[in-house]
Structure formats: structure tokens, C-alpha cells
Amino acid sequence: xxxxxxxxxxxxxxxxxxxxxxxxxxxxxxxxxxxxxxxxxxxxxxxxxxxxxxxxxxxxxxxxxxxxxxxxxxxxxxxxxxxxxxxxxxxxxxxxxxxxxxxxxxxxx
Amino acid sequence: xxxxxxxxxxxxxxxxxxxxxxxxxxxxxxxxxxxxxxxxxxxxxxxxxxxxxxxxxxxxxxxxxxxxxxxxxxxxxxxxxxxxxxxxxxxxxxxxxxxxxxxxxxxxxxxx
Numbered sequence: 073x074x075x076x077x078x079x080x081x082x083x084x085x086x087x088x089x090x091x092x093x094x095x096x097x098x099x100x101x102x103x104x105x106x107x108x109x110x111x112x113x114x115x116x117x118x119x120x121x122x123x124x125x126x127x128x129x130x131x132x133x134x135x136x137x138x139x140x141x142x143x144x145x146x147x148x149x150x151x152x153x154x155x156x157x158x159x160x161x162x163x164x165x166x167x168x169x170x171x172x173x174x175x176x177x178x179x180x181x
Numbered sequence: 182x183x184x185x186x187x188x189x190x191x192x193x194x195x196x197x198x199x200x201x202x203x204x205x206x207x208x209x210x211x212x213x214x215x216x217x218x219x220x221x222x223x224x225x226x227x228x229x230x231x232x233x234x235x236x237x238x239x240x241x242x243x244x245x246x247x248x249x250x251x252x253x254x255x256x257x258x259x260x261x262x263x264x265x266x267x268x269x270x271x272x273x274x275x276x277x278x279x280x281x282x283x284x285x286x287x288x289x290x291x292x293x
Contacts, residue, residue, distance in 0.1 A: 081221070104279075115185075116224075116271065116284040158223055166231065167212050167278035168239060171223035 074099040076161050078172035085149045085179055093144040093175045095133075095159030105135055105142040106160045106169070116158070120144070129153070149179045182207050185285035187272050193291045194262045202257040202288050204272030212275045213255040214239075214282065215247065217268040224271060230255055231278070262292045 075098045085091045097105065105122040120128055122135040122142060133144045142159060159172040188203040204213065211232050216224040216239075226239030230249040244266060246258045255274075259266060269289050273282040 076223075078223075115286050116273075118281050121281075162278075165278040166229070166237075167214065167275055167280075167282065168226055168229060169214075169216075169224070169282065170240075171216075171225070173221055173223045 074103065074161055074163050074170050076159050076170050076172035078157075078159055078175050080175045081173070082176045082178070085177070087151055087179055087181050088148050091146050091149040091153070091177065091179075093157050093159075093177065095142045095144065095172060097140050097142065097159075097161050099140075099161060099163055101163060102137075104162045105133075106162065107131070107133055107142075107144050108158045108160055108171075110156045110158070112155070119157070149177075151179050151181060153177060154179045184208065185272055185274055185283050187270070187285040187288050189288060190286070191289045193293065194259075195293050196263060198262050198292075199258070199260050200262065200290075201259075202270055202272075202290075204255040204257070204274075204285055205253055206274040206283070207253065208274060208276075208283065209252070210274035210276050210283075211252070212278055213249065214273045214275075215245070215255065215257045216271045216273065217241065217266075218271060218287070219268050227257065227270075262290075264292045266290065267292045 107119040109119045160169045214229040215227040228247040233252040272285040
């Protein structure tokens, strides 16, 4: 069965410092990986998907199939990055997402 | 466009009561999903639908039923609520299984 692990429940960083959110997955096939973000009092929204290889709001994520990881990085954190971040895996074309437990990011000035 | 809407926003139930959560989308999406969000567990899929008249079980379907009588609506029912069903429920929809999912604002349910 597939599994998504986000080892950090809470990440507290200073404004301007780099931030990295870890995500590891277990799945025997070739899944698609995503990062979703939930800002305070807002709905969950897609931040990144690995196939697009984009940088959104300064965030990047690289899929490492050897290490089965999809870590999210940003070189300089901003206060508006404070939010809950979820890593998610989609194993097939039915759209069923498997989410990690989430990492709360707090950026302090 | 309203996108994905959920009714109600909040609800408190007593053990054994029943209720229905409504998810509506105005994007003509085929696929719809119900997730529950619990602290330390992320979001878990309850049921999903790949088209009008179809439903399928997700990861945690026990204690819930769903119906998709109209393409734009996906209903989640609790026949006999239990305290373990206290959670925040999110609905999502997408054009197809490989496209971005759009989420509703959530329904916070407390079962006493």
C-alpha cells in the first residue's frame, strides 16, 4: 500500500532563512507527487506537482525516485509562507490522493 | 463562479443522529471526492465518484454513505454519527483523475 510520510509536524523559521519540508513516500509504481498548501482560514490549494517542474511562490520540489522523496524547498522564507503544507501522492488516474500528515510552517520576523 | 461549496459550515451532532453534508460544484467536473481531515493524520479519502450515478469507496468509508444523483452535487451521509466521526470534512472536484483537484472550504463536524 502507498504511504506518504512528513516527519516534521512543525517547522519554525526566521524570515529570510531557507526552509525545507521533507516528504518521503512508499509506492511500488510510478506515482505523481504534489504539494498542497492551506493558509489560515483558506481552503486547500495546489502548490506544486512534480511533473510540471515549476517554481511557485519561490518554492521548488524535486522528485528523487532513488530516495523516494519529494522535499519542498524555498531559499528565503517570507511571513506569508506561514501555512500548513501537505505532501500528496496520486497512484493512478482515478485521482485518489494519499496525503501525508502535514507540516505546519511558521515564519517569524 | 462559486467553485466548490459545502453546506453546512459547522454542525454539532449527538451520538446516533444522522445528517447529510452537501458538496456542490459549478465547474462541470466529472470527478468528486470526500476527505476527512484529522490532526496528525492529514486528509483521508472517504468516498469518491467518477461521474453522475457512480460512487466508490476510499480509504476510510465505514460509517458513511454517498450519492451522486446530479453531476454537480456529491452528498455525504452519516446514518448514525459516532464521536470518532468528529472531523473536518472536505469535498474536492476535478475535470478528470489526472487534473488538479479543487477543494471546498470544509465542514467542521462535532459529534458529542
